[in-house]
Amino acid sequence: xxxxxxxxxxxxxxxxxxxxxxxxxxxxxxxxxxxxxxxxxxxxxxxxxxxxxxxxxxxxxxxxxxxxxxxxxxxxxxxxxxxxxxxxxxxxxxxxxxxxxxxxxxxxxxxxxxxxxxxxxxxxxxxxxxxxxxxxxxxxxxxxxxxxxxxxxxxxxxxxxxxxxxxxxxxxxxxxxxxxxxxxxxxxxxxxxxxxxxxxxxxxxxxxxxxxxxxxxxxxxxxxxxxxxxxxxxxxxxxxxxxxxxxxxxxxxx
Amino acid sequence: xxxxxxxxxxxxxxxxxxxxxxxxxxxxxxxxxxxxxxxxxxxxxxxxxxxxxxxxxxxxxxxxxxxxxxxxxxxxxxxxxxxxxxxxxxxxxxxxxxxxxxxxxxxxxxxxxxxxxxxxxxxxxxxxxxxxxxxxxxxxxxxxxxxxxxxxxxxxxxxxxxxxxxxxxxxxxxxxxxxxxxxxxxxxxxxxxxxxxxxxxxxxxxxxxxxxxxxxxxxxxxxxxxxxxxxxxxxxxxxxxxxxxxxx
Numbered sequence: 494x495x496x497x498x499x500x501x502x503x504x505x506x507x508x509x510x511x512x513x514x515x516x517x518x519x520x521x522x523x524x525x526x527x528x529x530x531x532x533x534x535x536x537x538x539x540x541x542x543x544x545x546x547x548x549x550x551x552x553x554x555x556x557x558x559x560x561x562x563x564x565x566x567x568x569x570x571x572x573x574x575x576x577x578x579x580x581x582x583x584x585x586x587x588x589x590x591x592x593x594x595x596x597x598x599x600x601x602x603x604x605x606x607x608x609x610x611x612x613x614x615x616x617x618x619x620x621x622x623x624x625x626x627x628x629x630x631x632x633x634x635x636x637x638x639x640x641x642x643x644x645x646x647x648x649x650x651x652x653x654x655x656x657x658x659x660x661x662x663x664x665x666x667x668x669x670x671x672x673x674x675x676x677x678x679x680x681x682x683x684x685x686x687x688x689x690x691x692x693x694x695x696x697x698x699x700x701x702x703x704x705x706x707x708x709x710x711x712x713x714x715x716x717x718x719x720x721x722x723x724x725x726x727x728x729x730x731x732x733x734x735x736x737x738x739x740x741x742x743x744x745x746x747x
Numbered sequence: 748x749x750x751x752x753x754x755x756x757x758x759x760x761x762x763x764x765x766x767x768x769x770x771x772x773x774x775x776x777x778x779x780x781x782x783x784x785x786x787x788x789x790x791x792x793x794x795x796x797x798x799x800x801x802x803x804x805x806x807x808x809x810x811x812x813x814x815x816x817x818x819x820x821x822x823x824x825x826x827x828x829x830x831x832x833x834x835x836x837x838x839x840x841x842x843x844x845x846x847x848x849x850x851x852x853x854x855x856x857x858x859x860x861x862x863x864x865x866x867x868x869x870x871x872x873x874x875x876x877x878x879x880x881x882x883x884x885x886x887x888x889x890x891x892x893x894x895x896x897x898x899x900x901x902x903x904x905x906x907x908x909x910x911x912x913x914x915x916x917x918x919x920x921x922x923x924x925x926x927x928x929x930x931x932x933x934x935x936x937x938x939x940x941x942x943x944x945x946x947x948x949x950x951x952x953x954x955x956x957x958x959x960x961x962x963x964x965x966x967x968x969x970x971x972x973x974x975x976x977x978x979x980x981x982x983x984x985x986x987x988x989x990x991x992x993x994x995x
Binding site: 543568593598 | 771775864865867873912
């Protein structure tokens, strides 16, 4: 379980997060949504410890992350996997080397054991036969899959995804969403996804948190989204007249 | 201005402290160091040979012109070219050029890694990114650059030979006599001390510039330029200080 407690963050006097508190439970896909500039990415970076909050605490189970020394923080980080917006694959390494990187760095397994793990991770994300390719030789969707394979290589307890669908066509985006959700359920991970993709919200949102101007203004499941009377949320999710009509029709039909 | 300077010096020292810490996995660091050695050493061979041959040739031609009509024996040209190469041109000019080639490359590489979130990805895994990305570069440079400087010294002397002997300015025997005259082993020590110090500067300053890049391509370009400019200034400053210390 990950818990954010009253998180504030400011840059040069400009407050980006204004006291955000929320809880993320294991075995669920937790979505953080909001408009551009709402503070989603900053919040995610604080959650994973890449950025320190101006005030507030992040709890990993019963551990206050920012009170840890470097060695202790490193131990927590070994339990964290992350899929970055641009995949963040190392260009000079082949696909298999990218996935094996955390294993090479932090385990004492033999090369055969590590390769076996790489094979199983790549197989899990549906990338058999791409081992020897470089990131520049594969598509954006495949890069995301490699990113997921690398994120799960160390069998993490927590999985973070920053805009996993950005730059992907709707069909590929859906496949990536399903993959993340399946992996979350299979390994009972605490998954936190930062997105503004409405398909993701309606498909995989077990727990959705809506950030608006640095504040948490709504939290619920994908089923609650349709029926919520929160105007800010409705203005964001059903931004176009077409979607508003669709929502009205759906509500009429119950 | 002074506060800003102190801030950056402090940050540079903090980065070095972070860089010189215990590696998580020696074999990964070894692999990266070998890759850097190849990049810095083999990758810079051609440019080092080219600049060195011309440095030696120009020095020989210039001194031949200077000594023309004086009572100084012509074989002094060999002696001057040799000491100029060992004391100054091989370590300093070579490292200034390498700061442009290797330094800007390092700043751009780390800056791009920062922008493409590669450094964040490694940080998140628990990798000490300063150590993993910078330490192998420093070790590789500190080993390879003295070798390149040694090569540069020999090639510069060869360049001096090519510019004077085939053109009839002086005979091969005269040139060789100059090369053998007044040799001080201390000068070679000085060359290696300079090479190691400059190698450290031309890796750490660009790495510092690249590691902390913020923003987009314009900032990356600026970091790359600053890497070269600041490395060159630091190398020349260190050159002066070493000259004072080692010849005093």
